[in-house]
Amino acid sequence: MKKRRERIDRGIKARSEDVYALCSWREMLYLAGPRLLPAAAFLLLPLFLGVYWQKVMISVAVFALLAMSWDLLAQTGMISLGQALFFGMGAYVSGILNFYFGAPPWIAIPIATVLGGALCTLILLPVLRLRGIYFSMVTLIVPLMLVRIIEATKIFGGTEGLSGMTPLPSTLTEIYLATGVLLGVLFGLRRLMETDYGLVLKGIRDNDRSVTNAGINIYWFKTQALFISSTIGAFAGAFMTHVYMFVGMPVFALDYSILPIAAAVVGGGGTLAGATLGAVILVPLSEALRGIGGLRIVLYGLFLVVFIVAIPEGLFDYIQRKYHQMERWVEIDQ
Amino acid sequence: MSLPTALRVENLCKIFGRVAAVDHLSCEVRSGELIGIIGPNGSGKTTLVNLISGFVKPTSGRILYNGQDITRTAPHKIVCMGISRTFQMVRPFYRLPAYKNMIIPLYSPRVRQLAGGQYGDRNAVALDLLEEVGFERDAHVAYKPAGTLPQGYLKRLELAKAIALSPDLLILDELFSGLSLAEVASIVPVIEKLRLAGKTIIMIEHRLKELFRIADRIMVLNFGQKIAEGAAAEVMASEDVKKAYLGSEE
Numbered sequence: 404m405k406k407r408r409e410r411i412d413r414g415i416k417a418r419s420e421d422v423y424a425l426c427s428w429r430e431m432l433y434l435a436g437p438r439l440l441p442a443a444a445f446l447l448l449p450l451f452l453g454v455y456w457q458k459v460m461i462s463v464a465v466f467a468l469l470a471m472s473w474d475l476l477a478q479t480g481m482i483s484l485g486q487a488l489f490f491g492m493g494a495y496v497s498g499i500l501n502f503y504f505g506a507p508p509w510i511a512i513p514i515a516t517v518l519g520g521a522l523c524t525l526i527l528l529p530v531l532r533l534r535g536i537y538f539s540m541v542t543l544i545v546p547l548m549l550v551r552i553i554e555a556t557k558i559f560g561g562t563e564g565l566s567g568m569t570p571l572p573s574t575l576t577e578i579y580l581a582t583g584v585l586l587g588v589l590f591g592l593r594r595l596m597e598t599d600y601g602l603v604l605k606g607i608r609d610n611d612r613s614v615t616n617a618g619i620n621i622y623w624f625k626t627q628a629l630f631i632s633s634t635i636g637a638f639a640g641a642f643m644t645h646v647y648m649f650v651g652m653p654v655f656a657l658d659y660s661i662l663p664i665a666a667a668v669v670g671g672g673g674t675l676a677g678a679t680l681g682a683v684i685l686v687p688l689s690e691a692l693r694g695i696g697g698l699r700i701v702l703y704g705l706f707l708v709v710f711i712v713a714i715p716e717g718l719f720d721y722i723q724r725k726y727h728q729m730e731r732w733v734e735i736d737q
Numbered sequence: 738m739s740l741p742t743a744l745r746v747e748n749l750c751k752i753f754g755r756v757a758a759v760d761h762l763s764c765e766v767r768s769g770e771l772i773g774i775i776g777p778n779g780s781g782k783t784t785l786v787n788l789i790s791g792f793v794k795p796t797s798g799r800i801l802y803n804g805q806d807i808t809r810t811a812p813h814k815i816v817c818m819g820i821s822r823t824f825q826m827v828r829p830f831y832r833l834p835a836y837k838n839m840i841i842p843l844y845s846p847r848v849r850q851l852a853g854g855q856y857g858d859r860n861a862v863a864l865d866l867l868e869e870v871g872f873e874r875d876a877h878v879a880y881k882p883a884g885t886l887p888q889g890y891l892k893r894l895e896l897a898k899a900i901a902l903s904p905d906l907l908i909l910d911e912l913f914s915g916l917s918l919a920e921v922a923s924i925v926p927v928i929e930k931l932r933l934a935g936k937t938i939i940m941i942e943h944r945l946k947e948l949f950r951i952a953d954r955i956m957v958l959n960f961g962q963k964i965a966e967g968a969a970a971e972v973m974a975s976e977d978v979k980k981a982y983l984g985s986e987e
């Protein structure tokens with residue numbers, strides 16, 4: 404008796420996007436599980452973690468936000484190498500509002516989110532017409548330029564930065580603010596990209612001339628995507644200003660540009676959930692490797708390469724595919 | 738004919754480096770007319786379409802649409818004024834299913850404006866439009882990723898995307914190239930129907946026989962210049978056209 408492995412897609416009606424599909428608890432769980440599980444993990448985990456890992460979790464949330472912000476731009480056909488611009492802009496605006504105007508975090512963070520996002524959008528507006536690598540180069544350079552400007556003009560504390568920011572009330576507040584926004588952005592953006600509006604954004608990536616030929620102003624849509632994306636990044640920065648109680652030149656560091664891309668690539672671009680998953684894996688890994696010292700970067704890089712070679716589609720798509728498939732052994736009669 | 742002029746091209750030039758792709762071209766298209774533009778390869782037909790649709794800006798000259806100067810107007814605005822075109826090289830959104838390709842033109846400000854600001858189920862409209870150009874209603878083709886469709890369906894999709902914008906002036910750039918006789922025969926009625934609906938149509942074609950059967954008037958380009966214009970038989974009898982197509986003896 405020979406056997407062969409057979410792979411079948413789970414054939415419940417639920418996958419046909421129709422309403423009547425939800426006819427049993429099992430099917431409902433099957434559909435809701437992948438959404439509830441990460442949400443529950445983000446909400447419950449902080450209660451059981453020590454202070455150190457709580458800080459790591461905040462870092463995970465911040466990088467997940469930056470990775471999603473990157474992914475949204477990538478889905479609209481703009482490959483950014485400068486998430487640090489969004490992060491740093493939000494961080495400085497919130498810092499300035501708090502330091503010079505005494506705005507409490509509850510006011511400074513929302514204003515910095517919107518204002519920071521608007522400023523980034525304005526800065527990148529002139530290069531929105533650039534395609535491919537030229538757009539990427541500019542996004543890479545702008546944050547580095549801002550650092551030099553702050554250094555040279557000594558504005559906003561110059562190289563010293565601004566310290567003594569008002570902290571958030573407690574570590575738990577910090578965590579729940581970060582994870583709450585993270586979950587909101589994750590589910591919100593995923594839904595947005597499923598709408599016809601999201602389809603237009605993806606169309607711009609696939610074929611911008613065809614979108615223009617459909618009577619749609621691609622630059623206006625790119626501007627909107629850029630604003631949404633930079634707003635998300637600016638929130639992350641504004642938030643961290645009050646976590647660190649400090650803002651200075653490091654907020655424009657390359658880490659904030661590169662790690663989000665690595666996270667999105669490991670988790671799988673184009674899904675937003677992949678970007679989050681990537682951050683959940685890479686940020687703790689980077690922390691765990693901290694003890695090793697100099698070899699850290701080598702190991703980290705090696706891990707990335709292995710990952711990208713082994714699962715080029717990204718981890719999220721891989722898991723999603725496996726989740727919807729069952730494998731079983733079937734007998735073959737000869 | 739005393740129909741109003743829909744499109745007027747005045748002394749249009751487009752020079753790419755040293756090549757004059759369109760060279761001092763003037764012509765007129767009347768409202769409701771179906772005009773065919775023919776010419777050997779490289780004679781500037783596609784460039785002319787790109788100029789009218791605003792994707793390429795002319796070196797000199799003017800383009801007037803319903804009396805309005807659109808020479809420097811952005812391409813998406815030109816579409817919203819009622820000119821839509823197909824691409825000779827089909828440009829689908831390869832990863833999206835065919836009917837989802839239709840959503841993007843249906844999302845355009847022009848369609849929303851014509852629908853009075855509100856819009857119902859775009860998916861349903863998309864499937865209707867695809868059926869109109871010959872996607873079978875109950876088959877799977879409309880749901881397949883555009884990247885997997887054969888050329889015949891891609892051309893039809895291209896046409897459906899243009900029609901979705903409810904254009905007043907429709908420009909078809911070699912819609913029939915690469916299609917079988919049967920496929921052409923199935924698309925011709927679609928074009929005739931558009932014409933009965935009062936649309937102005939410009940067809941760039943290499944398939945002369947099929948074109949001559951439906952066109953009111955033919956214009957012939959060679960090296961970016963207009964070498965003949967008029968009824969099909971007249972035009973084909975012209976010495977210049979014979980030379981352009983068959984070559985001349987030196």
Ligand SMILES: Nc1ncnc2c1ncn2[C@@H]1O[C@H](COP(=O)(O)OP(=O)(O)O)[C@@H](O)[C@H]1O
Nearest residue numbers: 753756758776777778779780781782783784785
């Ligand atoms: N973007 C471009 N850059 C440079 N040359 C071009 C460009 N587009 C067209 N041309 C040139 O213009 C001429 C006319 O091309 P085209 O309009 O495509 O002709 P047709 O559609 O009649 O075959 C050709 O010589 C072609 O090489």
Ligand SMILES: [Mg+2]
Nearest residue numbers: 782783784825
């Ligand atoms: Mg051509």
